[in-house]
Amino acid sequence: MMNRFVSTIQITLVSAVLLGVESAQAHEGTTGIVKDRMDRFKASKESVKQIKKALKTKDWSRIQKEANDLQQWASEMSNFFPEGSNGKPSEAKDNIWSDWEGFLRSVESYQEGTEKLVQASNNKSLEATATAFKATLKSCKSCHNDFKAD
Numbered sequence: 001m002m003n004r005f006v007s008t009i010q011i012t013l014v015s016a017v018l019l020g021v022e023s024a025q026a027h028e029g030t031t032g033i034v035k036d037r038m039d040r041f042k043a044s045k046e047s048v049k050q051i052k053k054a055l056k057t058k059d060w061s062r063i064q065k066e067a068n069d070l071q072q073w074a075s076e077m078s079n080f081f082p083e084g085s086n087g088k089p090s091e092a093k094d095n096i097w098s099d100w101e102g103f104l105r106s107v108e109s110y111q112e113g114t115e116k117l118v119q120a121s122n123n124k125s126l127e128a129t130a131t132a133f134k135a136t137l138k139s140c141k142s143c144h145n146d147f148k149a150d
C-alpha cells in the first residue's frame with residue numbers, strides 16, 4: 001500500500017519533470033531564433049537611444065561604439081530570418097520570404113546607413129554623423145513598413 005503510494009508520487013513527479021522539459025524544448029525549437037532576433041532588435045533600439053543622447057554631448061566614443069553595434073547587427077540580420085520562422089509570436093511578415101530579394105535590399109540600405117554612421121563618427125563629423133543617423137533611422141522605418149506587422 002505504502003509502496004504503491006510512493007511510486008504514484010514518483011511517476012507524477014517524473015512526468016511533471018518530463019513535461020516541463022518537453023515544453024521548454026518546444027519553446028526553444030520554435031521560437032529560439034525569433035527570440036534571438038527580437039533581442040537584437042531591442043538592443044538596436046537601445047543603441048539608437050544612446051546615440052541620440054550622445055550626439056547632444058558629443059560623446060564620440062559612445063557614438064562610435066553604438067554605431068559599430070548597429071553595423072554588426074546589420075551585417076548579420078539576414079541570417080536571423082530562416083525560412084519558416086514566421087507565425088506567432090513573431091511580427092515578421094510573410095513577404096520577407098516571398099520577396100526575399102526585396103528584404104535583402106532593405107537590409108542592405110540599413111547596412112549602408114550604419115556603415116556611413118561608423119565612418120562619420122570615426123571622423124567625428126557632427127554633420128555627417130547626424131545625416132547618416134537620420135538615413136539609418138529611415139531604413140529602420142522603411143523596413144518595418146514593408147516587412148513588419150504592427
Ligand code: HEC
Nearest residue numbers: 038041042044045090091092106107110139140143147148
Ligand atoms: C531589413 C528590415 C529591418 C530593419 C532594417 C530594421 N528592422 Fe526592426 N524589425 C524587423 C522585423 C521583420 C521585425 C519583427 C521580428 C519578429 O518579430 O520576428 C522587427 C522588430 C523590431 C523590434 C521589436 C522587437 C521585439 O521585441 O519584438 C524593434 C524594437 C525593432 N525592430 C527596432 C529596429 C530599429 C531601431 C531598427 C534600426 C536601427 C530596425 N529595427 C531596423 C525588420 C527590420
